[in-house]
Amino acid sequence: MKLIYQQMLGFFVVIFTTILIVSATIFNYSSNLAFQQTWTQLEGYADNLKSDATQVVNSQTGEIKDIQASFLEDLEYVLQDQDVKFTIYNSNNERVYGNPMIAPNSLNKSTWKGLQVGKRYRQKTNENTSTMTQTNKKHGAPQTFVIVPWFYNNQMIAAVMVSSKVARVQSNINQIKRNLLVAVLISSVTALILSYIFARFYVSRINRLRKAAHEVAQGNFDVQIISKDRDEIDDLAVDFNKMIHSLKESDAEIQRQEERRRQFMANAAHEMRTPLTTINGLLEGLAYDAIPEASKGQSIELMRNETKRLIRLVNENLDYEKIRTGQIPLHKKEFDSVQALHNIIEQLTKKSTDAKDKIRLHAPEKLTTYADYDRFIQIMFNIIQNAIQFTNDGVIDITAKKDYEATMFIIKDSGIGMTEEQVRNIWERYYKADPSRKNTKYGESGLGLAIVKSLVEQHHGTIQVQSKADVGTTFTVTLPDKTETTTEATDTAE
Numbered sequence: 001m002k003l004i005y006q007q008m009l010g011f012f013v014v015i016f017t018t019i020l021i022v023s024a025t026i027f028n029y030s031s032n033l034a035f036q037q038t039w040t041q042l043e044g045y046a047d048n049l050k051s052d053a054t055q056v057v058n059s060q061t062g063e064i065k066d067i068q069a070s071f072l073e074d075l076e077y078v079l080q081d082q083d084v085k086f087t088i089y090n091s092n093n094e095r096v097y098g099n100p101m102i103a104p105n106s107l108n109k110s111t112w113k114g115l116q117v118g119k120r121y122r123q124k125t126n127e128n129t130s131t132m133t134q135t136n137k138k139h140g141a142p143q144t145f146v147i148v149p150w151f152y153n154n155q156m157i158a159a160v161m162v163s164s165k166v167a168r169v170q171s172n173i174n175q176i177k178r179n180l181l182v183a184v185l186i187s188s189v190t191a192l193i194l195s196y197i198f199a200r201f202y203v204s205r206i207n208r209l210r211k212a213a214h215e216v217a218q219g220n221f222d223v224q225i226i227s228k229d230r231d232e233i234d235d236l237a238v239d240f241n242k243m244i245h246s247l248k249e250s251d252a253e254i255q256r257q258e259e260r261r262r263q264f265m266a267n268a269a270h271e272m273r274t275p276l277t278t279i280n281g282l283l284e285g286l287a288y289d290a291i292p293e294a295s296k297g298q299s300i301e302l303m304r305n306e307t308k309r310l311i312r313l314v315n316e317n318l319d320y321e322k323i324r325t326g327q328i329p330l331h332k333k334e335f336d337s338v339q340a341l342h343n344i345i346e347q348l349t350k351k352s353t354d355a356k357d358k359i360r361l362h363a364p365e366k367l368t369t370y371a372d373y374d375r376f377i378q379i380m381f382n383i384i385q386n387a388i389q390f391t392n393d394g395v396i397d398i399t400a401k402k403d404y405e406a407t408m409f410i411i412k413d414s415g416i417g418m419t420e421e422q423v424r425n426i427w428e429r430y431y432k433a434d435p436s437r438k439n440t441k442y443g444e445s446g447l448g449l450a451i452v453k454s455l456v457e458q459h460h461g462t463i464q465v466q467s468k469a470d471v472g473t474t475f476t477v478t479l480p481d482k483t484e485t486t487t488e489a490t491d492t493a494e
Helices: 003-053 069-078 109-116 166-217 232-287 293-324 337-347 349-354 373-389 420-425 435-439 448-458 484-493
Strands: 054-058 063-067 084-090 095-097 121-123 143-152 155-165 332-336 358-362 368-372 395-403 406-413 462-468 472-480
Touching: 003 069, 003 084, 003 143, 003 155, 003 166, 069 084, 109 121, 109 143, 109 155, 166 232, 232 293, 293 448, 332 337, 332 373, 337 349, 337 358, 337 368, 337 373, 337 395, 349 358, 349 373, 368 373, 368 406, 368 472, 373 395, 373 406, 373 448, 373 472, 420 462, 448 462
Parallel strands: 358 395
Antiparallel strands: 054 063, 084 095, 084 155, 121 143, 143 155, 332 368, 395 406, 406 472, 462 472
């Protein structure tokens, strides 16, 4: 069953049930009201008959001299349109006036005792008449009646039963029933129409979400659903819009990463092809004695350098994956970072000389740093080498100093700098701020800074970069000192 019919059926059942409950309540109230009005009217007749239909001859005993039968007959004739009949019982519970087909010869004891204390009785039909009789149940048309005691000097002298056919009351009730039935039919048709309108309104809102979901499935992430913050469907629309926005960003990120992956594969292939070609050419030269004896040592050294270059490229990719997934444990300890920086500068002296760069270290004679020594070397080496790569005939200042419960390292160069967009992307995998440099002697894979950031974060440190195009770049690395918290964190990582 389609949702619109489910919603329509739900609305119709609720509305129709409400109509039936209200109609049943109205019908029940109207029926009771009709009988209550009839009983009140009959009791009024009974109260007014006392002085006109009887005559008391003994004020002590309340004995009735005579029942004015003619008066009662005339009154019944006048009220024949209402089918009103009178039955009178004397103080001895004997019927002295009335139709035996309508009323019993005497009332039962419990009824009579109730009358003697002033109780009045009301009855809808003669089905329960046996409860008021001493003999058997009488037959005849269904009656509604009241029994009212008559008192004289606080003593019951008689009881009168005033009855009327139920058919007269029932005709009024039937008329009410017919009117309610017509009202229910009209209300049901109206409820059906309203249910369809409500169901179509809600289903249209859901169909709008369904259509938008179909558009997203087709790859259209520019869909937006208007929300008026009225109910849960509007809340769903808001969440749907957020989901689309997130999917759009994810799709853009996937495209960007895919582009960088393709660029990386091209770069890696180029980086590997060049040394492999060089090594293959030298090996062929050695195999066919095409290389002079005096140049063989230089050729072997060149092959070694190219082999190291290939190993470095492969290791960078392996290291990044291990660092990113937390597979490399950190073995933190306290060491002199100034001595470590001197060693790094010494290793990069040839590169800086080739680039005509001057490296200056500003640090105390000794500076204790808490970190994994090998990873600290890797972090600083990558940043300083990156500064050399993008600086020609410039200055690279390295500052190491103590900060609050941490050690701070600042690497500032006077190189080509970066734009704001490049600064935002330098931590991304495979990203190169200056793609034109990929073929340089020290061209890198685009993983160096991504590795640096992951390592710093594993040390619970921070790394920041400030750069301006054609002015230079400054990297600031902060590593926390040894504390109870960092010790626990290191133990957990290990």
